[in-house]
Amino acid sequence: MKDINKSAQIKLTISRIVVYAILIFLSFLCLFFFYLMFINSTRSHAQLQGGFTLIPSNNFFTNLKNAWNDSDINIPVGMKNSFVVALLSGLLTTYFSALTAYGTYVYNFKLKKFAHLFILAIMMIPSQVSAVGFIQLAFKYGLTNKLWVLIVPSIAAPAVYFYMRQYLEATLPLEMVEAARIDGANEFKIFNQVVLPIMKPAIAVQMIFSFVGSWNNYFMPSLLLNKPNVKTVPVMIATLRSADYSKFDMGKVYMLMLMAILPVMVIYVILSKSIIKGVTSGSVKG
C-alpha cells in the first residue's frame, strides 16, 4: 500500500515538472518577443544589422529622437489621433450598446424580438464585407482623412450589444426600474443614473477591448487615411517601414513599434485580472 502511494507520488511529481516546464516554455515564448522588441528599440540601425543580442544597448534616446524628428511621420500627432479614435470609439460603443441592450431588455414593443434577433444575426459578419461600399462612399463624399468616420460607426457594435444584453439579463432586476419610475425618474434618467452604474464592470471590460481593438486597427485606417496629420500609429508604422532605402532606419521602426505597444501593455498590466475575466463572461453562458 505504501509502495503504491509512493509510486503515485513520484508520478504526480513528474507530471507536475512536465506541466510547469510546458507552461514556462510557452510563457517564455510569449514574453521573449516583447523583450526582443524592447532590446531592439535600444539599438542603432548599424547594430541591428550587425547581429543579435539580448543585452540592451545605448541608442534608446537616439532612436527616440530620430523617430520623433522623422519628417514623414509625426509621432505626437499619431499618438493623439490613435488615442482620440480609440477612446471615443470605446465610449460610444459601450454607451450605445448598453443603451440598445437596455432598450430590447426592459421595454416591450412590437419589434423587440426582431431587433434582438437581427443584431445577433449580423454579429458575425466581418466589417470588411462592407468595406468596398464604405470606401466608395468615403471617396464620393470627401470623407477620407476624417477621423470621425472611423469613430461614429462604433455606435453599432453587435458583439458589444450581445455582451451587454447578457450582462443585463444576469444583473438587472426589472423591479429596480419599476421602483425608479415610481420615484418619478424619467426613462433617460433611469438609464443614466440607475442602470449605467450597475453596468460599470461590463462597460469597463468592453471599453478596454474596444480601445485595444481600435488602437491596433490597421485595415480601415490604412485605406482611409493618407494625410500625415490624420494618420494613426499602425498606419505610421507602415509608412516608416516603406520608407526608401536611404532613409530606412530599423531602430526607428522598433522605437515606434514599442511606443505603439506600450500604452496597451500598461493598461493590460494594470487591469489584467478583469480583462481575463471579461474574456469569458460575455462569450457564452456557461
Next chain:
Amino acid sequence: MEKKKNIQKKSISYAKWGYIFIAPFFIIYAIFTLYPQLLTVYNSFFEYYRDGLTVIGPRFVGFENYKTLFNLNSAGYVPIFKFLGNTIWLWVIGALPQFVIAMMLALFFTSTRLNIKGQQFFKTVIYMPNLIMASAFSMLFFALFSQVGPINQLLISSGMASQPINFLGMQVTVQSLIGLMNFLMWFGNTTILLMAGIQGIDESLFESARLDGSTSTQVFFNITMPLLMPIFIYVFITSMIGGIQMFDVPQVLTNGYGIPDNTSTTMIMYLNNFLGISKNYGMAGAVSVLLFIITAILSSFVFKSINSNNK
C-alpha cells in the same frame, strides 16, 4: 408569474422608449454598414475601376466579375479558390496546434490533482500576445527572419547553416511563420475560454467518475469533452470566422504580396489589392459578396450554438 405579468402590463406604455433607445444603433448601422453592404453587392455586378487617372465604368456586366473571380473566362487572374484555400490552410496550421495546446493547458489549470500554482501569472502572460498590434508583431517577425536578420546570423555563426536561409521567400517557412504568429496570438484566449467551460461542469460528475475508477482519459472523453462541446463549438467557429478575416499578419509579413507566388495571399489581402490604387469596386464587390456568403453560413452555426446555450 403574477409579478411578471404585472410588469409587462405596465411597461406597454413605455414602448416608445424602446424604439428611442435602440434607434441610434439601427440608424448608424443602416448608414455605415448596411448601405455600404448593399452598395458592395450592387457594385459586384458592374465593371468599375480606375486605370491611371481615368475611371472605367460603371457599366453593368451581370455576373462577369464573378466569372472572372472563378477564372471562367479571364486570363491573368488567379482563381479565387487559391486565396480561399490559402486562407483556410493558414487558419488550420495556426488553429490546430492552438486548440490542442489550449485544451491541454485548460486541463492542466483545472486539474485538482496537479494543483498548478501561479495560474494568474501564466494566464496573464499567455493572453498578452492577443492584445498586441498584429501588424507590429508581424513586422518583428519580418525583421527577425529576414536574410540579414538575427535568426540567420545565429544559424550561420553557430554553423547550423552555411548561407542565409530565405525564410521570407519560401512557401513552407512563410506559411509556418504565419501559423506560428496566429498560434501565439490566440492560444491564450482559447485556453481561458475552454478553462471557463471546464470549470462550469458540475464537479460531482468528476467525483463520481473517479470513485467508479475511471481513468483520466475516460473522464476526458466521456465527461469533459461532451459537456464542453457547446463552448468548444463556439470557440471553434469564432476562430474560423476570425481566420476568414486574416489580414494584418500575412499582409505585413509578405509586404502585401503574399510571397512566394501568392501562396500566402488571404481573401482579405486579395480584397485589399482591389481597394488600393486600382479602386476596382466591381471585383472587390464580388470578393466581398463571396466572403459574406461564407461567413453567413458559418454564422448560422454560431447563432444556433448561442441559442441552444440560452435555453
